[in-house]
Amino acid sequence: MSERMAELVLQLGFIIFVVRICGRLAKGLGIPPVLGELLSGVIVGPYALGGLALPGFPRGFFPLEAGPLAVSAELYAFAVVASIILLFASGLETDLGLFLRYSLAGGVIGIGGVILSFVIGGLTGAALLHASFTDPRCLFLGVLSTATSVGITARILSDHKRMDSPEGVTILAAAVFDDVLGIIMLAVVLGIVAVITGGPGGPDALNASGVLGIAGKAFGIWLGFTILGLVFSKKIAAFLKFFKQTFDFSILALGIALILAGIFEKQGLAMIIGAYISGLSLSKTDIAAVIQERIRGLYEFFVPVFFAVMGMMVNVKEIFSLRVLIFGALYTAGAVLAKIAGCGGPALLMGFNLRGALRIGAGMVPRGEVALIIAGIGLASGILDNQLFAVIILMTLITTLTAPPLLSVFLKKSGSGTKKPVKGDDSAAAAWEFHSLEIADMVLDTLLKDLKAEGFYVQMMNMDEGLFQARKGDSALSITKKESALTIETSQVDMPFVKTAVYEVILGLHDTIQQLKRLSDPRAMKQELSSLEGRSREEVLSLIDPEGIILGLKGNTKEEIITELVDLLDRQGKLLNRDEALRDVLQREKTMSTGMEHGIALPHGKSEAVADICVAVGVKKEGVDFESLDGEKSRLFILMISPKKTSGPHIQFLAAIGAVLKDETLREQVISADFKEDVALLLQRGS
Secondary structure: OHHHHHHHHHHHHHHHHHHHHHHHHHHHOOOOHHHHHHHHHHHHOOOOHHHOOEOOEOOOOOOOOOOOOOOOHHHHHHHHHHHHHHHHHHHHHOOHHHHHHOHHHHHHHHHHHHHHHHHHHHHHHHHHHOOOOOOHHHHHHHHHOOOOOHHHHHHHHHHOOOOOOHHHHHHHHHHHHHHHHHHHHHHHHHHHHHHHHHOOOHHHHOOHHHHHHHHHHHHHHHHHHHHHHHHOHHHHHHHHHOOOOHHHHHHHHHHHHHHHHHHHHHOOOOHHHHHHHHHHHHOOOOOHHHHHHHOHHHHHHHHHHHHHHHHHOOOHHHHOOHHHHHHHHHHHHHHHHHHHHHHHHHHHHOOEOHHHHHHHHHHOOOOOHHHHHHHHHHHHOOOOOHHHHHHHHHHHHHHHHHHHHHHHHHHHOOOOOEOOOOOOOOEEEEEEEOOOHHHHHHHHHHHHHHHHHOOOEEEEOOOOOOEEEEEEOOEEEEEEEEOOEEEEEEEOOOHHHHHHHHHHHHHHHHHHHHHHHHHHOHHHHHHHHHOOOOOOHHHHHOOOOHHHEEOOOOOOOHHHHHHHHHHHHHHOOOOOOHHHHHHHHHHHHHHOOOEOOOOEEOOEEEEOOOOOOEEEEEEEEEEEOOOOOOOOOEEEEEEEEEEOOOOOOHHHHHHHHHHHOOOHHHHHHHHHOOOHHHHHHHHHHOO
16 A cells, blocks of 8 residues: 555656646647646556656556556546546636526527537447447537537637627627536436446337436436525535635535535436536635635646546557547547537527627637546546547547637638627727736736626636636626736727726725825824724723614615614714715625624724714614624624724724624623613623
8 A cells, every 4th residue: 555655646746747847838839738738648648658667667657557547546536536626616617697697699509509519429429339329428429529618718819809709708608508508418418328338228228208207317416406506505605604714614615515526426427517516506605706716726736637647548559540530530520510500500690690600609619628527437437448538539639729720710800790780899908017916916806896896797717817707788898817917808888987997996905005004104003093092992882872773673685784774874964975875885795794693793884974983783683694604694783884084993893892792691682672772781881
């Protein structure tokens, strides 16, 4: 065992260096890094240099193992974990709002591409293998032909400044459908294959009704888990946030993906389906972006190892055999034509002309990560042999290499891609150079948060590319961050909005930096702190006034509760501008929920709509979902608004009221009190 573990760690260390070097070389040549990582595995794998005898390694550094995998079980296990991380991250990146909002055009085009690719891929396999369409090998070849690598397409569109064009928006929306539909089809095919290979009666027992029954069961399992995940997503997020530290709950989220992946494998479905559903369930929660960031290190380590291991399983002799080359050429041609016709055809019905339809079809051609994962599943299960695996590797390489120049040719042809002029045909670009990676990151993060607050759907293309797209109605923004520069492309009509949004972000960060500078000055710090001197906890809590308390709040949502408390302050004459105060508090709430634990919520914010700090207290015994840390409904609400530009006991009040409410008995006394005076007295005295 110790000898095998020593070999494993040596192999992993070597792979890490090889994939990084080959990935960089590929990127320098203008080739997607994933191809460099895949080819690195082919070169150093057991069928090539890895099988050569070396001192201390008589069978080679990567010896050829018995069985279909060619690599050791330990090394393949790393590839399996990597595939789970990859699909979990893909699920997190899936914008469900975008999926639903652009369901018509994206859905029609995505479905067309998936169905035609599956049919042509399966029929090509049936013709060349002299088998029936329901042969497991043909079904796998059909599913393998459906997957699209949107990251490659996004980079091409960005290079041509067309991500915000009607074709670009449609391609990216259709790719979301492509991912979801591909996962569903994999679940269905695995269910059918399980019966064909191991069910009673084998293939002969599989009639039309049997196929529909198996497909329905597989689809039902996928749909059931997906619905449960989405329905309980906030509860899951609340449970994860119970662990407070972002690294803790991010790793636990990955733990959920691993558990669900194992459950799906036990049910005869692929692990990656469970992993994708886990990510999809958390994609709309407020911790999705944090999880993406925190698992990035694991992603960067495991995923390149996965591509290298997939390359190692390619038999070099087989890939250059005449049969594989012919099969691969025909299968690849079918895969390319299926996407161009399957996506381009429906595009003609959705308002695009032939030029636009060809652009959309070409943009859906690249295959990538998901195809390789499915191929690995087929090889490991014995459904695919070395020759078919080599065919799939050829298809992945060729479609990924040919798609960029093919799409570039269609994009370079001048003219609109739509039958009628639409917003987006007259695109414009604006660029900002910040000369600092940190400042560029801050501007980008703040801008994306502001766009989400404005109702935009923000989509990250993938974890390796600094590419984002934001959409709202017919407005589309393509955002690219490269080093310390930020570039945004949109229509001429929307460009004034973009420049104003970036200006507001820069202005806000400037004000923050100036405030930090003031605080770094000892004299300013002393002056800032002097405003708190002499204020005891009792004095700070005296801000709570019986007239500013509501014992029976009527609101049933977070927004309604906050509005009710703001209106109370307005009736008391404490607000200079009611609408502005409400907007500032709700804006703060969008950043992160102020729902605490034990039924307490502390909504607060800074606003120019108040001259002095003011407080309102409300009780709703039935409770309201406030997205609290422990997932419980909030019953006691303490709203605080303080001036933006003047110092005051903002933090001191929050700390003081938090200390008082640690007492469980006191909390219950406040919530069950019958008179406002009792509530004020309990909170002021803390007893």
